[in-house]
Structure formats: C-alpha cells, structure tokens
Amino acid sequence: MKIWRDKRSEEPLKRMLEFVNAAQRGDFSITLPVTSSGELGELERGLNRLVEEIRTNRDLWEEQKTLQRELKISRGIQATLLPSSLPQVPAMEIETFYRPAIQIGGDYYDFIEIDTNHLGIAIADVSGKSVSGAMLMTLARNTLRAQAMLTLSPQEVLERTQKLLLPNIMSQFFVSIFYAILDKRFNRLVCANAGHPPLLYFRAEAGECEWVRPKGIAVGLSRNGLRPVSSEEKELSLGPGDLAFFYTDGISDTTDIRGKYFGRDRIAEIAVKSAPRGAKAFLADLQEALASHGGDGPQGDDMTGVVLRRLVAPS
Amino acid sequence: MGEMNVDVIKPATRSDLAVIRLSGIVDALTLPDLEKTLHDLMGEKRFNIVVNCQKLKFISSSGMGLFLGILGEVEKQGGAICFSQVLQPEVHDAMNLLGFFDIFPLYNQEVEAVQQCRQRT
Numbered sequence: 127m128k129i130w131r132d133k134r135s136e137e138p139l140k141r142m143l144e145f146v147n148a149a150q151r152g153d154f155s156i157t158l159p160v161t162s163s164g165e166l167g168e169l170e171r172g173l174n175r176l177v178e179e180i181r182t183n184r185d186l187w188e189e190q191k192t193l194q195r196e197l198k199i200s201r202g203i204q205a206t207l208l209p210s211s212l213p214q215v216p217a218m219e220i221e222t223f224y225r226p227a228i229q230i231g232g233d234y235y236d237f238i239e240i241d242t243n244h245l246g247i248a249i250a251d252v253s254g255k256s257v258s259g260a261m262l263m264t265l266a267r268n269t270l271r272a273q274a275m276l277t278l279s280p281q282e283v284l285e286r287t288q289k290l291l292l293p294n295i296m297s298q299f300f301v302s303i304f305y306a307i308l309d310k311r312f313n314r315l316v317c318a319n320a321g322h323p324p325l326l327y328f329r330a331e332a333g334e335c336e337w338v339r340p341k342g343i344a345v346g347l348s349r350n351g352l353r354p355v356s357s358e359e360k361e362l363s364l365g366p367g368d369l370a371f372f373y374t375d376g377i378s379d380t381t382d383i384r385g386k387y388f389g390r391d392r393i394a395e396i397a398v399k400s401a402p403r404g405a406k407a408f409l410a411d412l413q414e415a416l417a418s419h420g421g422d423g424p425q426g427d428d429m430t431g432v433v434l435r436r437l438v439a440p441s
Numbered sequence: 442m443g444e445m446n447v448d449v450i451k452p453a454t455r456s457d458l459a460v461i462r463l464s465g466i467v468d469a470l471t472l473p474d475l476e477k478t479l480h481d482l483m484g485e486k487r488f489n490i491v492v493n494c495q496k497l498k499f500i501s502s503s504g505m506g507l508f509l510g511i512l513g514e515v516e517k518q519g520g521a522i523c524f525s526q527v528l529q530p531e532v533h534d535a536m537n538l539l540g541f542f543d544i545f546p547l548y549n550q551e552v553e554a555v556q557q558c559r560q561r562t
Contacts, residue, residue: 253502298510300502302539321539343540349513353543375535385498387531426468 138162142173154181196257201226204234204260207267213237213245215310217439218364219405223413223431225376232259232301233374233428234267238274243311246274246283249372249432250303251322253346258299265294266301266345280305280318281340284356288320288345300346304372313364313436320345320355323375323390328397330367330438335394338362338370369401369408369435376427377412380420388419405435445471446496447478451487457520458489458558460551464496467504475504479511488520491554495526505541512544523547525554 138161145158154177160170204226212220222235232252240246248270252263266287273286284305291301302322306315317325321344324337342356364370371393380388393412400411409431416429448462459482467475482490492508494500508522515522525548527533536542548554 251502253506296510297513298503298506300506300509300539323538343543347509347540347544349509353540375538379531379535 138166138170142170145173145177149177149180154184200257200260204263207264208234209237213239215245215308217313217437218308218310219433219435219437221405221409221433221435223409223429223433225425225429227376227425227428232263233376233430234263235372235430235432236267236271238271240274240278240307243309244278245308245310246280246305247308247372247432247434248274248303248305249322249374249430250301251374251376251428251430252301253299253344258296262295262299262301266291266303270303270305274305278307278316279359280307280316281356281359284318284320284342284345285354288355289351291345292349292351295346297349300344302344306370306372308434314361315364315370315434316359316361318342318356318359321347323373323378326369326371326373326390326393326397327362328369328371328394328401329365330369330402331365333398335397337390337394364434364436366436366438367402369397369405369433371397371408371431371433373431374428376425376429377416377431379427380416380429381423381426382419383421383423388416392419401435405433408435409433445474447475449478449482451485452555455489455555457487458491458555459485459487460491460493460555462493462495463500464498466498467500469501469503472501472504472507476507479507483511483514486518488515488518489558490515490520490522491551491558492522492524493526493551493554494524494532495528495551497527497532498529500532500535502535502539505536505539508545521546521558523554523558525549525551 145156148156158170158174160167162170232254234250236248238246250266252259269290270287273283277283284303303320304322304325306317308315317338317340319340319342321342324339326335327338328335338360340358340360343353345355378388378390396412396415397408400408445465445467450460452458512522523546527547
C-alpha cells in the first residue's frame with residue numbers, strides 16, 4: 127500500500143503537536159486555530175475541547191485545595207474558642223466531650239467564671255455548618271460570654287443574647303443554647319433554655335434520671351424578637367453523686383445502619399449504670415455505646431457533651 | 442445520605458396556597474431541591490404554604506432554616522406557613538425542642554391545615 131503525505135496537512139499537524147506539547151507543560155492559555163476541514167478539522171476542535179476540559183478541572187482542583195486550606199484554618203480558629211482547660215470546682219468533677227463532624231461544625235460549649243462563687247456553663251448548637259455556622263457560633267459565644275458577666279439570672283442572659291444577636295443573624299439561621307449557672311457554695315444549678323435539648327439530671331440517691339427542660343425557643347426563631355427565648359428558670363440542687371449532663375442532639379440523633387436513633391432514653395440508661403463510677407466513666411461508656419451504635423458510618427453531626435458531677439464525700 | 446421527594450399540590454380553588462408533601466430525608470444533599478420548590482412558590486405568589494410531613498423521616502436544622510428564611514417574606518405578603526402530620530417521633534421532637542411549633546402552627550390533618558392556612562384579614 128502506498129502511503130503518501132499530503133502537503134496541506136503538514137502545517138495543521140505541526141500546530142497540533144505544538145499545542146499538545148504546550149498543554150503537557152501546563153500551558154493551557156493557547157487555543158488551537160481551526161483551519162482545516164473534514165477529519166483534521168474535527169481533530170483540531172476535539173483537541174481544543176479536551177484541553178479546555180483539563181483546564182476547567184485543574185481550576186476546580188485549585189479552588190478545592192484553597193477551600194480545604196481555609197476550612198482547616200476555620201476549624202483551627204473554632205477549636206481555640208473552646209475552653210482550653212477545665213474549671214476547677216471543689217467537690218465537683220467536670221468533664222467534656224467534643225467530636226465535630228467532618229465539616230466545620232456549629233456546636234460549642236463554654237465555662238464562664240462569673241465571680242468566685244458562680245460558674246456559667248453554656249452549650250449550644252448553631253444551625254448550618256461550615257463557615258456560616260462557625261461565624262454565627264463565634265458571634266453567639268462572645269455575646270453570651272459578655273452578657274453572662276452582667277447578671278446571675280440565666281434567663282436574662284439568654285434574653286439579652288437574643289436581643290443583641292437578632293439583628294446579626296440571617297433569617298434562615300438559629301441557635302439553641304442551654305445555659306446554667308452553678309453556685310459553688312451550695313451546689314445549686316439554675317438553668318435556662320433557648321430551644322436546646324433538655325439537661326439530664328441523675329439523682330444518685332434515687333438511682334434515677336430526669337430531664338430538666340426549662341421552656342424556651344431557639345435564638346433567631348422569633349424574628350421580631352417578640353417571643354421570649356427563655357420563659358422560665360429551673361433550679362436543681364446537686365446532692366453527693368448527682369450528675370448533670372449537657373449535650374447536643376448530635377449524640378441522641380446518632381443513627382445506626384438501619385436508621386434507628388441512639389435516643390435520649392439510652393443516654394439515661396447509661397447514666398444510671400455508669401454515673402456512680404464517676405464523670406469520666408459515664409463519658410467513656412457513653413462514647414463506647416455511641417461508637418458501637420453509629421458503626422463505621424459517617425458522623426452526620428457534631429457531638430458535644432459537658433458533665434458535671436458532685437463527688438461523694440468520703441465516709 | 443438518603444433520598445427526598447417533594448410533591449407539590451396546587452389546588453385549583455386556591456391560587457394563594459400550595460401543599461408540599463415531604464417524604465424521606467431533608468439534609469445537605471436534598472436541601473437544594475426543597476429550596477427551589479419554596480422559591481418557585483414564592484415566585485407564583487403562593488404565600489400560604491402547608492407542609493405535610495407524614496412521610497418525612499429526617500430534617501436537618503438547615504432544612505428547618507429554609508422555612509424560617511422565607512417566613513419574613515411570607516408574612517409580609519399576608520401569608521402563613523403551617524405544618525401537618527409530623528409523625529416521625531424524632532422529627533417531631535427535634536422541631537418541638539427548638540420551639541418550631543411556637544412559630545409555625547401544627548395540625549393533625551392536612552385538610553385542617555389547608556383550612557386554617559389563610560391570609561389574615
């Protein structure tokens with residue numbers, strides 16, 4: 127068979143070769159002129175499309191890398207907002223548990239040393255994840271911290287927090303907050319709640335749990351601020367061995383492979399069994415149960431918990 | 442990640458109202474579909490919206506935030522958003538804890554919600 131070269135196809139082929147070489151070097155700025163007709167023209171158009179696609183993918187990849195970097199920084203900033211150490215309260219054990227989901231989460235907890243006798247304990251869950259959630263979380267945390275220093279009424283702290291936050295929350299966002307003030311002298315805990323899951327209260331003497339649920343709605347739900355976020359306070363007195371557990375719904379809403387929720391009852395069961403062995407033992411057993419319930423599935427939401435337990439006086 | 446289905450019913454006799462029947466899971470993955478549905482209804486001036494949750498298995502806080510996000514506009518236009526049949530206990534619990542039903546009325550039946558979901562005079 128006779129192979130012959132067409133003089134007319136030499137120039138376009140040369141240009142195509144240069145084009146491919148440039149792309150291999152990472153130079154995607156060139157567009158190949160389509161000068162030929164027929165199959166050669168098809169080839170020129172095809173090469174342009176191919177390089178365009180590679181360029182788009184490369185840009186997306188670069189963007190993705192930048193985003194990942196920024197997410198990492200945001201996560202770092204968020205981590206610094208959580209208390210770096212646990213407050214020391216005589217005759218009390220305090221332990222925490224924080225496991226964010228893969229994205230940046232919107233959970234936080236906080237301890238506020240109001241004065242020598244009073245410790246503020248806050249736990250909150252911000253709707254929305256990622257950067258928007260983290261920003262609202264930062265705003266909510268700092269607002270609440272500032273207000274906590276001004277009054278010993280947790281209900282009032284939540285009301286003031288809502289008032290200050292409302293103008294700055296975009297309409298689709300809200301934040302649930304459980305806030306309590308511990309009077310260290312009398313082991314008394316005064317609680318208020320803005321739409322957050324209830325507090326678990328384990329009473330050692332009775333060996334029973336109850337749920338403490340002061341009435342209230344999440345901050346940001348009542349856009350005009352006409353409805354109070356917190357409409358009552360509840361007070362409990364921590365006896366020896368009593369335990370209070372603040373948590374976010376990432377714990378109770380952990381689902382197993384069939385979609386069955388971990389549930390609040392399960393948390394109470396674990397408290398009854400493990401709380402007598404201390405705050406650390408309760409958290410360890412809870413985490414173990416959560417891990418076995420959730421299995422290898424992805425963690426859908428942040429899980430946050432704060433445990434407060436009054437030590438049993440040595441006999 | 443689960444699936445979500447949104448059935449939108451637009452009654453011939455009520456050009457101001459739409460019923461959304463939500464089923465499955467409203468999470469980050471399915472959120473955009475629901476957002477588009479609500480946005481379209483706003484565009485059609487259907488400012489009275491009944492959300493039937495009979496088959497809703499899960500809704501994330503961002504999903505609830507969608508309804509909150511349009512509530513201001515809906516109310517400005519004299520409309521309302523009502524819910525019916527939030528049957529899944531965990532879904533009901535999550536919405537109730539937040540105080541969602543203090544803001545959005547909840548009815549046992551869709552037909553009842555449709556009757557009550559009217560422009561205020």
